[in-house]
Amino acid sequence: MSQLKYARYGKDNIRLYKVDKDEKTGIQSVVEMTICILLEGDIETSYTQADNSVVVATDTQKQTCYILAKQHPVTPPELFASIVGTHFIETYPHIHAAHVKIIQHRWTRMSVDGKPHPHSFYRDGEEVRVVESVAREGEGISLRSKIEKLLVLKSTGSAFYGFHRDEYTQLPETWDRILSTEVEAGWKWKLFKSLNEVKAVAPKFDEAWHAAREITLQTFATDNSASVQNTMYKMCDQILASVRLIDAVDYSLPNKHYFEIDLSWHKGLKNTGKDATVYAPQSNPNGLIQCTVTRKEPKTKL
Numbered sequence: 001m002s003q004l005k006y007a008r009y010g011k012d013n014i015r016l017y018k019v020d021k022d023e024k025t026g027i028q029s030v031v032e033m034t035i036c037i038l039l040e041g042d043i044e045t046s047y048t049q050a051d052n053s054v055v056v057a058t059d060t061q062k063q064t065c066y067i068l069a070k071q072h073p074v075t076p077p078e079l080f081a082s083i084v085g086t087h088f089i090e091t092y093p094h095i096h097a098a099h100v101k102i103i104q105h106r107w108t109r110m111s112v113d114g115k116p117h118p119h120s121f122y123r124d125g126e127e128v129r130v131v132e133s134v135a136r137e138g139e140g141i142s143l144r145s146k147i148e149k150l151l152v153l154k155s156t157g158s159a160f161y162g163f164h165r166d167e168y169t170q171l172p173e174t175w176d177r178i179l180s181t182e183v184e185a186g187w188k189w190k191l192f193k194s195l196n197e198v199k200a201v202a203p204k205f206d207e208a209w210h211a212a213r214e215i216t217l218q219t220f221a222t223d224n225s226a227s228v229q230n231t232m233y234k235m236c237d238q239i240l241a242s243v244r245l246i247d248a249v250d251y252s253l254p255n256k257h258y259f260e261i262d263l264s265w266h267k268g269l270k271n272t273g274k275d276a277t278v279y280a281p282q283s284n285p286n287g288l289i290q291c292t293v294t295r296k297e298p299k300t301k302l
C-alpha cells in the first residue's frame with residue numbers, strides 16, 4: 001500500500017502584461033510578469049481516486065489571474081501575489097494554501113531627446129524582481145522578496161588573502177583582483193495576518209526593493225572587499241537596519257572568476273600581476289557563497 005505524501009498543483013509560466021494609461025497626460029506605464037500558482041488542500045482524492053470534483057482546473061487558475069489583474073493593481077508584486085493567494089484560499093473551502101511566485105521583468109522608460117518617452121520602454125538587463133508568497137488558511141501571508149540576475153563587476157577594490165593554506169592549496173593570495181557576481185538577494189517579511197495587513201504597508205515593498213538594490217550596488221562598489229563573504233554580510237547588515245518590517249536577509253553570490261593570462265612566451269609581453277590587462281573570463285567552475293542574516297535575539301533578562 002502507498003500513500004500520497006505531497007501534493008500541490010497549479011499553473012506555471014503564466015505571462016501577464018498590464019498597461020496603465022493616463023488619459024490626461026498621455027503617459028502610459030507597463031508591467032510584465034511571469035506567475036506560478038500552486039495550490040494545496042483536500043485534493044488527495046484527485047490523485048488517488050480520479051476524483052476531479054476537487055480540482056480547480058489550472059486553466060481556471062490562469063483565468064483568475066487575468067481577472068484579478070484587471071480588477072486590482074498588479075504592483076507592488078508583493079501585494080498582487082497576496083491578492084491572488086488570498087482569492088484561492090477564500091473562494092474554495094477545500095483549498096488551504098496558495099503558493100504564488102511572481103517574476104517581474106524590466107521595462108525601463110526610454111529617454112528620447114533627453115525626455116522620458118510617454119509610451120516606449122527597453123529591457124535594460126536580465127535582472128528581475130521576484131516575490132515568493134504563501135497564503136495559508138488560519139495563519140496569514142508569508143512573503144519573500146528577491147532581486148535576481150543582477151550582474152555586477154568591479155575591476156579593482158577587491159582582495160582575497162589570509163585564507164587557510166595546506167598541502168591542497170594552490171591559489172595565490174591577491175591584494176587586487178576582479179570581482180564579479182550575479183546577485184541573488186532575498187528578504188523575508190514578518191508574517192502578515194491578513195490581506196488588509198499587506199495592503200496597509202503596500203508602499204513599503206517598493207521602498208525595500210529600492211533600498212536593497214541601492215545598498216547592494218553601493219556596497220559592492222565602495223567596499224574594499226576582503227572576500228565575497230564579508231562584503232555580502234555588510235549588505236545584509238545594512239538592509240536589516242534600513243527595512244524595519246523584515247526578519248531576515250539572504251544572499252547567494254557566485255564568484256565569477258577572471259583568470260590572468262601569462263603572455264611572456266610572446267616576445268616577453270608583460271600581462272601578470274600589476275601589468276595584467278587582458279584576462280580570460282571563466283564560465284565554470286565558480287565559487288558560490290551564501291548566507292542568511294537575521295536580527296540578533298534580544299538577551300532575555302532573568
Ligand SMILES: O=c1[nH]c(=O)c2[nH]c(=O)[nH]c2[nH]1
Pocket residue numbers: 160171226227228229255287289
Ligand atoms: O571571496 C572569496 N571567498 C572564497 O571563499 C574564495 N575561495 C576562492 O578560491 N576565492 C575566494 N574568494
